[in-house]
Amino acid sequence: TQLFVFGESPITLSQVILAPMMLLFGFLVIRVVEARLTRAMHNRNYDSNLVQLIRRGIYVVAIFCLALIALGMLNVPLGAFTFISGAVAIGVGFGAQAIINNFISGWILMGERPIRIGDVLEFEGMLGRVEAINTRSTRIRRIDGVDIVTPNSALLENTVINWTLGDSRIRTTVKVGVAYGSDVRLVADLIHQATNEHKDVDSEVEPVVIFEDFGDSALVFDVFFWTSISPGFDVRKLRSDIRFRITELFEENDVVISFPQRDVHMDGELRLIKDESLAT
Secondary structure, eight states, rough: EEEEEETEEEEEHHHHHHHHHHHHHHHHHHHHHHHHHHHHHHHHTOHHHHHHHHHHHHHHHHHHHHHHHHHHHOOOOOOOOHHHHHHHHHHHHHHHHHHHHHHHHHHHHHHHHHSOOOOOETTTTTTEEEEEOSSSSEEEEEEEEEEEEEEHHHHHHSOEEEESOOEEEEEEEEEEEETTOOHHHHHHHHHHHHHHHHHBOOTTTTEEEEEEESSSSEEEEEEEEEEEOTOOOOOHHHHHHHHHHHHHHHHHTOOOOOOOOOOOOSSOOOOOOOOHHHHH
C-alpha cells in the first residue's frame, strides 16, 4: 500500500513498518557485539584506553551504516538531504558548539591519551582517579568516593596535574616541628628511621630529611620520600602512618614536638587596685 511519494520514490506501508523494526534490531545487535568485543579484549588484558577507543569507533561507524541501510529501505536518496543537512549544520554550529567541542575533545583524549583510564588527576582543587572517558564527558572518582562528571573540553583547555602520566611513582613530604633546644641530629635520624620503616616507601630511593627553618616556635624539619600509587592507594594514609611513627619515636627519645608560644614583656610597675564598691 503506497502511503506517499518522497521526491520520486513511493513510500509503502511495509517500508514504514520494516524500517523502524530494522533500526531497533540493528541497534540491539550493535550493543551485543560491542559488549562481547569489549569483554573479549578485557579478557586478553588489552589496555583500557585502547578498548575504549575501539569500542567508540565501532559504535559510531555501525550507527552510521545502520542509518544508511534504513534510508535505503525507504528508497530515500541521500541527495534529498542536501538542503536539510546544510540548515541543520548551521543550527548545530550555533546551538551545539559546546556539545561538538566536548565530542571532539573526547576523541582527542582517547587518541592522544594525555589522560588515560586509571590515571590519578589533580584538577580544580580535587584529587581523583579517571574511571571512564566518554565521547562527551569524563567520569572521575574522587578520593572520598564521589563521582565527578567533567566535560572533556575542560580537561584539554585547563591545567591538569596527572600524577601517573609517566609512571606511578610520586614524591611526597611530611613536615614536623620540634622545640628549641632539641638534639637536631637525633631528630633527623628518628624522622629518617620512621620513614624508612614503612613498607609503602620506595626503598630504592633514600628518604631525604631537610632542616627546613628556624620557625617562630619550632625547629622545622621536612622529610621527602617516594612511593608508588596503585588502585585504592591513599597517600594521605601513608603520611599519617609516618606521623604516628615519628610521634612514637619522639616520645621514646624525649623529643618534644613544639607548639605555638609567646613571651610577653611588661614595662613599668604592675599594681593591684582594690575596688571598694565590690567590697561593700
